[in-house]
Amino acid sequence: MTTQPVTRTPPKRADARKNIAAILEAATECLARDPDVSVNEIAKAAGVGRVTLYGHFESRAALVAEVVDRVMSQSEEELAAVDLSGDPRDALARLIETTWEITHRYGALVVAAEETLTHEQMREAHQRPLARVERLIKRGRREGVFRKDLPVVWMVSTVQSVVHGASIAVHRGDVTAAQAPHLIRETVLSAFAAQ
Amino acid sequence: MTTQPVTRTPPKRADARKNIAAILEAATECLARDPDVSVNEIAKAAGVGRVTLYGHFESRAALVAEVVDRVMSQSEEELAAVDLSGDPRDALARLIETTWEITHRYGALVVAAEETLTHEQMREAHQRPLARVERLIKRGRREGVFRKDLPVVWMVSTVQSVVHGASIAVHRGDVTAAQAPHLIRETVLSAFAAQ
DNA sequence: ACTAACCCGAACATCAGTGTTCAACAAGAG
DNA sequence: CTCTTGTTGAACACTGATGTTCGGGTTAGT
Numbered sequence: 001m002t003t004q005p006v007t008r009t010p011p012k013r014a015d016a017r018k019n020i021a022a023i024l025e026a027a028t029e030c031l032a033r034d035p036d037v038s039v040n041e042i043a044k045a046a047g048v049g050r051v052t053l054y055g056h057f058e059s060r061a062a063l064v065a066e067v068v069d070r071v072m073s074q075s076e077e078e079l080a081a082v083d084l085s086g087d088p089r090d091a092l093a094r095l096i097e098t099t100w101e102i103t104h105r106y107g108a109l110v111v112a113a114e115e116t117l118t119h120e121q122m123r124e125a126h127q128r129p130l131a132r133v134e135r136l137i138k139r140g141r142r143e144g145v146f147r148k149d150l151p152v153v154w155m156v157s158t159v160q161s162v163v164h165g166a167s168i169a170v171h172r173g174d175v176t177a178a179q180a181p182h183l184i185r186e187t188v189l190s191a192f193a194a195q
Numbered sequence: 196m197t198t199q200p201v202t203r204t205p206p207k208r209a210d211a212r213k214n215i216a217a218i219l220e221a222a223t224e225c226l227a228r229d230p231d232v233s234v235n236e237i238a239k240a241a242g243v244g245r246v247t248l249y250g251h252f253e254s255r256a257a258l259v260a261e262v263v264d265r266v267m268s269q270s271e272e273e274l275a276a277v278d279l280s281g282d283p284r285d286a287l288a289r290l291i292e293t294t295w296e297i298t299h300r301y302g303a304l305v306v307a308a309e310e311t312l313t314h315e316q317m318r319e320a321h322q323r324p325l326a327r328v329e330r331l332i333k334r335g336r337r338e339g340v341f342r343k344d345l346p347v348v349w350m351v352s353t354v355q356s357v358v359h360g361a362s363i364a365v366h367r368g369d370v371t372a373a374q375a376p377h378l379i380r381e382t383v384l385s386a387f388a389a390q
Numbered sequence: 391a392c393t394a395a396c397c398c399g400a401a402c403a404t405c406a407g408t409g410t411t412c413a414a415c416a417a418g419a420g
Numbered sequence: 421c422t423c424t425t426g427t428t429g430a431a432c433a434c435t436g437a438t439g440t441t442c443g444g445g446t447t448a449g450t
Binding site: 149150151153158160162164165168169174183188190191193 | 348357363378390
């Protein structure tokens, strides 16, 4: 999925590759700020003409899909590198830390994805990171450190809610980005603790 | 603010008043489902011509503002009726119950408001309900039943996050609307409990 | 240096939504 | 009953966005 299908066309020219990279980078940044940003602004931010952009991407939707795909695989990589062994509480804290960084970095990009991608694609995109949290929570319940009186699916959703809420709170200036991970961790772990 | 300025014009005709009511009702329902709904669809849902709608409301923005204003004052009324005395935990549970009902009922209307209203208007709209939660949390901290190691503003934001997350979870079918209040209450109270 | 690939701005077609005008028609208030 | 207010669909202008075409200019690769 993240591996590109082998193109049978001769390799692109150097400046074309550079422009494509610049467009993807600019699009990622722009969409993270404003999910409804126009193609025009993305092209301008990439230092490139709008026509050039359309030369490399079939449509706005295709560009957004490509950006989301890249961000997703990079995020997957980061999340896969998190150590989930040991005390589930510590593991969840580490997972939350990384999840927060990703969420904060890409801000409103998820909104752009929601507006562009199909529900099927969205479900697929959420599947792997969600499954990771779910596995960890289940282990914590088995080991008796997380409560068992709430549905697992709710607890997973709670992690997402609090992380997302923190992103908004930071954007609003209520708390700083530096203290956010601590607040999220403290809140979620208290909510999940077995009594 | 919620009181209409006394119009010096003669009272509207009966069918006009009825149509205005139908439009406001339809707009509330439509916007709660899709914040980007077109004026056309709102008019259709109200069983009225688009021109008629524009005869009663200067613009789409004016209509949205009116809808938000009405919803806000009704919500304010409901929230003001909540008994906030007694054990802060029980009081917060009651407040959460009502907050949940309102959030669930009006769904995506807040998104429509964000897209239409100014930041000033949004801040103003959030001020009163937020202040209510904040006062209650502060009292709970003074009385030693809520933790003091997290910023009050963060705790307020947490309530919002979890309620909003529950709305999404219900919409996604992960949990039912009936069990949502219980889950929210259980989660938030655990997160806020003094250790 | 030559050529194919690429860039770019301007102009165009298209589309969806907003907001307005008009003229015929319907209905409430007195 | 009648007159004023209100409703209506069709048609229009306008806006902002997407996506395309064209022609001339530029640049990377060999």
